[in-house]
Amino acid sequence: MHIEDGILPASACVAYFGVTAAFLYPAVRQINKRVRENPYFKPLLAMCGVGIFVISAMHFPVPVTGSCSHPCGTPLAAIVVGPFATVLLSVIVLFFQAVLLGHGGITTIGANTVSMGIVGTFVGYGLWKLIRKVNGPVWLAAGVAGFVGDLAVYLTSSFELAYSLHGHVSFWHQWMVFFVGYAPTQLPLAVGEAIFTAVALQAMASRRPDLLPGVSSGYKARVEAEAV
Amino acid sequence: MSSAGAAGVAQVEFFDRFTKTMLFVMLGLLLVIFASAKFMSYEHMTGTGTDDKVNALAESAARKTGHPFVELPGDSQVAAFSVANFFVGIILGYSVHKLFVKREGMEPGPAGMNEGMEPEGGGAG
Numbered sequence A: 001m002h003i004e005d006g007i008l009p010a011s012a013c014v015a016y017f018g019v020t021a022a023f024l025y026p027a028v029r030q031i032n033k034r035v036r037e038n039p040y041f042k043p044l045l046a047m048c049g050v051g052i053f054v055i056s057a058m059h060f061p062v063p064v065t066g067s068c069s070h071p072c073g074t075p076l077a078a079i080v081v082g083p084f085a086t087v088l089l090s091v092i093v094l095f096f097q098a099v100l101l102g103h104g105g106i107t108t109i110g111a112n113t114v115s116m117g118i119v120g121t122f123v124g125y126g127l128w129k130l131i132r133k134v135n136g137p138v139w140l141a142a143g144v145a146g147f148v149g150d151l152a153v154y155l156t157s158s159f160e161l162a163y164s165l166h167g168h169v170s171f172w173h174q175w176m177v178f179f180v181g182y183a184p185t186q187l188p189l190a191v192g193e194a195i196f197t198a199v200a201l202q203a204m205a206s207r208r209p210d211l212l213p214g215v216s217s218g219y220k221a222r223v224e225a226e227a228v
Numbered sequence B: 001m002s003s004a005g006a007a008g009v010a011q012v013e014f015f016d017r018f019t020k021t022m023l024f025v026m027l028g029l030l031l032v033i034f035a036s037a038k039f040m041s042y043e044h045m046t047g048t049g050t051d052d053k054v055n056a057l058a059e060s061a062a063r064k065t066g067h068p069f070v071e072l073p074g075d076s077q078v079a080a081f082s083v084a085n086f087f088v089g090i091i092l093g094y095s096v097h098k099l100f101v102k103r104e105g106m107e108p109g110p111a112g113m114n115e116g117m118e119p120e121g122g123g124a125g
Helices: A010-037 A041-055 A074-081 A083-101 A109-133 A138-165 A171-207 A213-227 B017-042 B050-062 B076-100
Strands: A060-062 A067-069 B002-004 B010-012
Touching: A010 A041, A010 A083, A010 A109, A010 A138, A041 A074, A041 A083, A041 B076, A060 A171, A060 B017, A067 A171, A067 B050, A074 A083, A074 A109, A074 A138, A074 A171, A083 A109, A083 B076, A109 A138, A138 A171, A138 B050, A171 B050
Parallel strands: none
Antiparallel strands: A060 A067, B002 B010
């Protein structure tokens, strides 16, 4: 999903920067609110930031397709620190990956944030909330969020490329051409991201449920029920 | 992570449970990477990143080449990434310590805060 500099037209880059900018004010507000509510939110945010940096730069080889790709880490971060805060973390991570790794680009930070930081984040977070609302277990909600969130990132990247570059070719055809470039390698990695997200959240839920807003109430009820 | 010594001084173990688990997971992942790489080498697969593949596809569709604004030459990219990861590791460890290691005299917080957390130094002190 790391689109390089010079591929997207300038107008598209500006548009994606605009979309990203619209999410930054709510992000700062969400961070300030959560910091006031929980003093442990700051180290949690730091942990998620560096976690996304490493996870989304970790290229795993997929022998079936003969290529490598990486998970995203944003669905997990969205559940832990909130979706808007994750957008801000993504902007910072993508900047450092562009500068230090040559991964992605400076002009495409907006486009890459829209795919990894906004769509992947909100799709993953939405599914987490939905499954938790119907009392789905933490591991299932987290796993589905990780799997679908990961694929949503790559669908969006393909969309961004196809929308700007389809030319005389049908947009849908071009979109699928780009997505098929990602999908065979990304599918097994999405399964890996689902497992990782489920294990990480299940571990957090059992150790520090107070850090997970959607989990702490259920945990409190269970503790109270056990006490009775 | 450590156990109390005879004189009440914490003894830090080389391979405590946490370290063993982390090493086990790391070795498992490295095994998968090496096995996959060996297979790809045997099958003459290139092993390039999908990002690069799709960017190349996009370059041909756009009929122009990508041009990174910032690109570190040669091994300096490895150096930059290593330095970043070194500090990432430190920040991650520091944050994990703050969040998941119980300090002496720590009160159980609301909604089970500190519940199930091991005391810092494995209860020594």
